[in-house]
Amino acid sequence: MKAGPDMAMIASLVGDPARSNMLTALMSGRALTATELAQEAGITPQTASSHLAKLEAGHLVVLEKQGRHRYFRLSGPDVATVLEGLMGLAARAGHLRVRTGPADPGLRRARVCYDHLAGDLGVRMLDSMTEKKLLRAQKGNVALTPQGERFVADFGIDLPALGGSRRPLCKTCLDWSVRRSHLAGSLGAAILSRFYELNWAKREKGNRVVTFSPKGTARFNALFGAPGD
Numbered sequence: 001m002k003a004g005p006d007m008a009m010i011a012s013l014v015g016d017p018a019r020s021n022m023l024t025a026l027m028s029g030r031a032l033t034a035t036e037l038a039q040e041a042g043i044t045p046q047t048a049s050s051h052l053a054k055l056e057a058g059h060l061v062v063l064e065k066q067g068r069h070r071y072f073r074l075s076g077p078d079v080a081t082v083l084e085g086l087m088g089l090a091a092r093a094g095h096l097r098v099r100t101g102p103a104d105p106g107l108r109r110a111r112v113c114y115d116h117l118a119g120d121l122g123v124r125m126l127d128s129m130t131e132k133k134l135l136r137a138q139k140g141n142v143a144l145t146p147q148g149e150r151f152v153a154d155f156g157i158d159l160p161a162l163g164g165s166r167r168p169l170c171k172t173c174l175d176w177s178v179r180r181s182h183l184a185g186s187l188g189a190a191i192l193s194r195f196y197e198l199n200w201a202k203r204e205k206g207n208r209v210v211t212f213s214p215k216g217t218a219r220f221n222a223l224f225g226a227p228g229d
Contacts, residue, residue, distance in 0.1 A: 013058045014086065018043050019051045023060065027080050028208045029115045031064055031071035077167065080114030081184065087176030106209035108177045110201070115189040117210060118175050120227075121220065122182030125191070126172070128224035129183070135170065142170045144187070152187065156194055162186045195220075 014020060018041040025032060025040040032040075038048035052072055055061045060079055064071045074080055110121040117125065126142075129135045134148035144152065144159075152159050162169055171185035183191070192210075195201040200216025203209070212220060 009058065010060075010082075013055060013060055014083070016051070017041075018047070019055060022048070022051065023055070023074070023079070023083055026061065026072065026074045027083055027114055028112055028203070029073075029080075031073040033069065033071055037072060074114060077114050077184065077189075081171075081173050084113050084118065084176055085174045088174050088179055091176055092179060106204070106211065107207075110210040110212060111208040112192065112203055112210055113173060113175075113182070113184070113208075115192065116173070116182070116184050117188065117192045117195070118173070118182050119177055119210075121210075121212070121224075122188075123175050123178045123180050124227075125220075125224045126181060126183040135183075141168075142172055142183070144170060152190075155191070156197075157187075157190045162190055 014023065021041040022037040025037060034048050034052055035045055037052065038045045041048060041051070043051075052061065056063055056072075059075050061072045062075045064073065108119055110117060110119045112118065113122070116122070126135070129148065129151075130137070130142070132147075133145055134151050135142040136145050149159060165186050168185045170183065170187050172181035173184035173188075174180070175182045182188070192201075195210075195212075195216065196203075198216070198219075199213065200219055201210050201212045204211055
């Protein structure tokens with residue numbers, strides 16, 4: 001038997017349709033109950049509990065208890081990155097869901113990927129920051145330039161506080177809908193949180209769509225360019 005990470009085990013956990021639906025629901029970054037996840041997967045609560053036990057044992061989700069309530073969330077941003085990458089692969093290979101809905105255009109425009117901005121706007125933001133030399137390519141990833149550090153500070157983000165985290169400051173995440181990268185890492189999360197604080201955007205209840213207000217859209221375009229620029 002070959003040594004190394006057991007990809008087959010992870011693939012088997014993610015590959016089940018019910019578990020896949022539950023993991024996708026948790027990509028919103030919110031903690032959900034077993035009942036809510038059962039509804040997302042279209043299965044009974046009893047079956048959902050069995051699936052969640054397997055996901056917890058496989059360290060893909062973690063359980064949080066608040067009084068009598070039990071909530072589940074993804075075990076970390078690396079899980080969301082893998083799921084987003086698998087979605088991109090599925091889209092490129094033509095394995096698309098048959099059922100579409102009103103949220104689909106919104107998901108493609110702007111959505112939350114665990115805790116950072118994804119979709120057309122997320123990709124545009126990374127492209128703009130790279131073109132303006134706020135970020136630079138570094139060994140296949142990205143890093144803030146001194147100019148970028150000033151931009152982040154002026155935007156109201158405490159960069160030293162982010163640097164104290166074990167999580168990478170800047171990281172790219174392959175976007176499933178655009179099939180190019182958006183900005184992840186603690187900086188990507190901080191920028192999206194700042195959008196919320198400024199009331200530029202809000203997350204729609206019950207899904208991953210991030211909706212920008214007219215004012216927020218104008219401010220976003222001023223910082224990162226409008227479509228076609």
